Amino acid sequence: MSKQSAALQPHRRLFADRKRNPDGKRVAVLHTAVRMFLERSYGRTSMDDVATQLNITKPALYHYFRNKEEILVEIYRLGTDLIDEMLDSIEADEKPGLDKVADFIAGYIQIVTGDFGRAVIRLDDGELSKAGRKLVRGRKREIDHRLRAIIEGGIGDGSIASCDAKIASFLLAGAIHGMAAWYEPAGPLKLSAITNQYVRLLTGGLAADGLRELAEPPFAFKGNAHIHG
Amino acid sequence: MSKQSAALQPHRRLFADRKRNPDGKRVAVLHTAVRMFLERSYGRTSMDDVATQLNITKPALYHYFRNKEEILVEIYRLGTDLIDEMLDSIEADEKPGLDKVADFIAGYIQIVTGDFGRAVIRLDDGELSKAGRKLVRGRKREIDHRLRAIIEGGIGDGSIASCDAKIASFLLAGAIHGMAAWYEPAGPLKLSAITNQYVRLLTGGLAADGLRELAEPPFAFKGNAHIHG
DNA sequence: TACGTATTCTACCGGTGAGTAAGATATCAA
DNA sequence: TTGATATCTTACTCACCGGTAGAATACGTA
Numbered sequence: 001m002s003k004q005s006a007a008l009q010p011h012r013r014l015f016a017d018r019k020r021n022p023d024g025k026r027v028a029v030l031h032t033a034v035r036m037f038l039e040r041s042y043g044r045t046s047m048d049d050v051a052t053q054l055n056i057t058k059p060a061l062y063h064y065f066r067n068k069e070e071i072l073v074e075i076y077r078l079g080t081d082l083i084d085e086m087l088d089s090i091e092a093d094e095k096p097g098l099d100k101v102a103d104f105i106a107g108y109i110q111i112v113t114g115d116f117g118r119a120v121i122r123l124d125d126g127e128l129s130k131a132g133r134k135l136v137r138g139r140k141r142e143i144d145h146r147l148r149a150i151i152e153g154g155i156g157d158g159s160i161a162s163c164d165a166k167i168a169s170f171l172l173a174g175a176i177h178g179m180a181a182w183y184e185p186a187g188p189l190k191l192s193a194i195t196n197q198y199v200r201l202l203t204g205g206l207a208a209d210g211l212r213e214l215a216e217p218p219f220a221f222k223g224n225a226h227i228h229g
Numbered sequence: 230m231s232k233q234s235a236a237l238q239p240h241r242r243l244f245a246d247r248k249r250n251p252d253g254k255r256v257a258v259l260h261t262a263v264r265m266f267l268e269r270s271y272g273r274t275s276m277d278d279v280a281t282q283l284n285i286t287k288p289a290l291y292h293y294f295r296n297k298e299e300i301l302v303e304i305y306r307l308g309t310d311l312i313d314e315m316l317d318s319i320e321a322d323e324k325p326g327l328d329k330v331a332d333f334i335a336g337y338i339q340i341v342t343g344d345f346g347r348a349v350i351r352l353d354d355g356e357l358s359k360a361g362r363k364l365v366r367g368r369k370r371e372i373d374h375r376l377r378a379i380i381e382g383g384i385g386d387g388s389i390a391s392c393d394a395k396i397a398s399f400l401l402a403g404a405i406h407g408m409a410a411w412y413e414p415a416g417p418l419k420l421s422a423i424t425n426q427y428v429r430l431l432t433g434g435l436a437a438d439g440l441r442e443l444a445e446p447p448f449a450f451k452g453n454a455h456i457h458g
Numbered sequence: 459t460a461c462g463t464a465t466t467c468t469a470c471c472g473g474t475g476a477g478t479a480a481g482a483t484a485t486c487a488a
Numbered sequence: 489t490t491g492a493t494a495t496c497t498t499a500c501t502c503a504c505c506g507g508t509a510g511a512a513t514a515c516g517t518a
Contacts, residue, residue: 018465018514041355043272046505060466068506126270167418167426174407175400182399189396197396205434247484247495275475289496297476
């Protein structure tokens with residue numbers, strides 16, 4: 001809590017005067033909004049709440065966003081962009097499918113422990129209009145398809161045991177999504193410990209040859225860390 | 230959808246006259262409400278919506294429940310009771326920890342593909358009052374602790390590789406929770422296929438001796454099936 | 459400094475939804 | 489059949505929230 005309000009302080013100050021900085025202020029709204037949406041949910045966070053947190057009044061928000069939904073859609077876009085980037089980087093690698101999966105687990109955990117990554121998972125896209133929902137769900141589906149393709153590649157190159165890639169990708173993503181729900185940066189569980197065990201457990205189950213060593217330890221994905229809370 | 234409205238039909242008819250059947254009608258409200266909450270979320274389902282679906286008017290609902298929250302809490306209670314029962318049955322068994330985990334996976338999947346089980350996972354307890362939230366979260370925490378104990382037992386008896394049981398239990402539950410989110414009874418993926426692969430993948434990762442055979446195939450948990458949709 | 463305008467504010471509208479008051483109606487028990 | 493009451497309805501209150509109109513203010517620039 002103290003950590004959070006501390007992180008929100010700079011955004012409050014941004015709106016202390018009327019200095020012209022539309023882009024910066026727009027981003028500040030997004031950072032504040034995503035935190036509040038994650039904490040209280042989108043539906044229970046009013047535009048007044050967000051405005052108050054930024055030391056402005058509600059109508060000022062409408063200077064930067066056409067409506068509440070636009071804020072949420074933009075948050076989703078930032079989050080899915082992070083994931084897309086990670087997938088780009090993994091797909092570009094030349095390694096066995098199972099190792100790519102290990103990289104995915106590590107990278108995905110890194111992302112979903114940040115605000116915008118967690119938003120993709122936790123915020124309810126059912127709050128969106130039909131158009132917005134279609135957009136957001138399309139992006140999510142694409143991510144799932146790319147993960148599935150990686151798993152299928154691993155089955156093809158023999159590093160992953162034959163299985164239904166659709167089910168396996170759901171399982172993988174689901175396990176990590178669950179983590180996004182309970183993970184607390186200030187909590188007792190260290191992120192590296194969680195990541196290690198997730199990789200071990202999940203790749204252990206997938207591996208074609210039972211318990212095995214990965215060719216390389218999973219890399220720590222880095223990229224756009226600046227966007228994280 | 231047709232399947233759903235078909236399932237809801239009997240409840241509509243229950244309220245066609247004013248026959249006195251408070252217990253039956255109360256349960257009918259819960260069955261209708263849980264379906265609607267799962268489909269549109271608790272927050273976006275109004276008491277008017279529920280009443281209309283039952284062919285009555287809103288104030289009639291207040292004859293059976295003090296307020297909206299009481300409906301949700303009761304739904305949670307029914308769901309967590311199902312899970313508790315399954316855990317009772319697993320704990321009573323005498324078998325290696327890993328086999329108990331396999332049973333848990335199969336049983337949990339069975340439960341969370343039903344309405345009330347899914348409700349425990351999918352419905353947002355953040356909508357509850359402080360008191361209600363405390364109650365519900367306590368029940369969820371207890372379930373997690375029991376799963377953790379089973380895993381620790383498996384580490385103790387040597388069937389599960391040494392690991393952090395807390396992380397492992399979160400992973401397990403998270404993977405299955407994810408499933409509850411996307412599983413569609415009418416979808417292309419058969420439940421038995423999903424269950425098989427989940428058991429294989431998750432126990433495969435946990436097993437002390439790499440890829441191994443379970444002592445017995447996981448049982449299909451049955452109990453209170455009548456409560457399912 | 460003074461103007462144009464980006465930024466923000468005060469005051470409001472309209473819709474929605476939880477919950478209630480008070481009365482009507484049908485069921486059940488005698 | 490009739491009275492008691494469980495059940496359900498009509499009509500309402502109140503609070504909240506997304507969004508807007510139009511005015512005020514202060515920043516940047518010429």
